[in-house]
Amino acid sequence: MLVCICHGISDKDIKNAIHEGASGFRDIRASMKVGSGCGQCVSFAKALVDETVTALQSSQSFHLAYELAC
Numbered sequence: 224m225l226v227c228i229c230h231g232i233s234d235k236d237i238k239n240a241i242h243e244g245a246s247g248f249r250d251i252r253a254s255m256k257v258g259s260g261c262g263q264c265v266s267f268a269k270a271l272v273d274e275t276v277t278a279l280q281s282s283q284s285f286h287l288a289y290e291l292a293c
Contacts, residue, residue, distance in 0.1 A: 226257065226264050226267060226268050226271065227255075227256075227257045227258065227260065227264040227268065228260075228261075228263075228264070229259075229260025229261055229264075230255065230256050230257065230259070230260060232255050232256075232257050232264075232268075234271055236255065237251055237255070237257070237268065237271055237272060237275065238271075238275050240254060240255060241272065241275045241276055241279060242279065245272075246276065247272060247276065248268065248269045248272045248273075251268065251272055
């Protein structure tokens, strides 16, 4: 799904950037220019970033806890 029409950024682009090391919306905005055009995507993009970061952190915590238990 296209998130930022001005720059042609999709939800997959944002998720990939987070999995590659972006830690928040500031990183995404700086590297991909999301929200720097008309600004209509900012609230959705922020929510997507927060959701993806939280899911990634939860997944990493689960894997760490599993490794420690084994």
